[in-house]
Amino acid sequence: MKPVEVSRGDGPIVLGIPHSGTWLPGHIKAQLNDRGRTLADTDWHIDRLYHGLLPGATTVRATFHRYVIDANRSPKNESLYPGQNTTSLVPVTDFDGRPIWSTAPDAAEVAARRAAFHTPYHTALEVELKRVQKRHGVAILYDCHSIRSQIPYLFDGKLPDFNIGTASSSSCDERLEDLVQSICKATGGTTATNGRFKGGWATRHYGRPLHGIHAIQMELAQSTYLENEAPPFTYDELKSAHLRSLLAEILGRIASLAPELGR
Numbered sequence: 001m002k003p004v005e006v007s008r009g010d011g012p013i014v015l016g017i018p019h020s021g022t023w024l025p026g027h028i029k030a031q032l033n034d035r036g037r038t039l040a041d042t043d044w045h046i047d048r049l050y051h052g053l054l055p056g057a058t059t060v061r062a063t064f065h066r067y068v069i070d071a072n073r074s075p076k077n078e079s080l081y082p083g084q085n086t087t088s089l090v091p092v093t094d095f096d097g098r099p100i101w102s103t104a105p106d107a108a109e110v111a112a113r114r115a116a117f118h119t120p121y122h123t124a125l126e127v128e129l130k131r132v133q134k135r136h137g138v139a140i141l142y143d144c145h146s147i148r149s150q151i152p153y154l155f156d157g158k159l160p161d162f163n164i165g166t167a168s169s170s171s172c173d174e175r176l177e178d179l180v181q182s183i184c185k186a187t188g189g190t191t192a193t194n195g196r197f198k199g200g201w202a203t204r205h206y207g208r209p210l211h212g213i214h215a216i217q218m219e220l221a222q223s224t225y226l227e228n229e230a231p232p233f234t235y236d237e238l239k240s241a242h243l244r245s246l247l248a249e250i251l252g253r254i255a256s257l258a259p260e261l262g263r
């Protein structure tokens, strides 16, 4: 299997999907313990949730699981949140802080995974962002994520429904951040901007608004579209239909805003 799938569109938006993949090569799967094999930290069904919402969008999706290597972490394994609980480039624990490996990968194995999975994903993403920017004068990376709404190891209480991350308002034009925030707030759902989730490595790395690349991360609470935030993490058709119309509105309005950001 290829580590990355790209679906090209002719519009200004690139959807990044680094965490919906569930593929683990056999030798890596064999190194996980029983807990790791539940793949509990997957952004379940996020590709399905966003599928076909915006004609013209380009999609770059990692097919591999984040336990192979995390495409939303620095290739140098710098922490996203120094001093706080978080997961690393090749995670050692899951989001609950429990070990996921029976044989933990060593430095050579991490380097091999970086070359085989992380680098191809980011090469593809960079190619698409540059292609889109050349065509439109601007490119918008909308990074698609989701997470269980209650994870005491990572955050207190219940996560808001919509968690917008823009690296503390530095990864995109403020009009883009304001637009997404206002649409989410208008739903009556709970919304946070640069709260517990400020944007992962992709948002921070690619978001260069003064150079025409804007990046925004949407972290959805999985309670907004799953039947249960527990195995088997079933997609809820009714909740998802409702959420998909909101996400379509967000993407459509971002696409309409793009020409202004390019000026």
Ligand SMILES: N=CN[C@@H](CCC(=O)O)C(=O)O
Residues within 6 Å of the ligand: 019, 043, 072, 073, 080, 145, 146, 147, 165, 196, 197, 198, 199, 200, 201, 217, 219
């Ligand atoms: N579902 C995934 N969540 C992201 C959040 C990054 C962040 O904003 O902290 C991740 O772990 O990569």
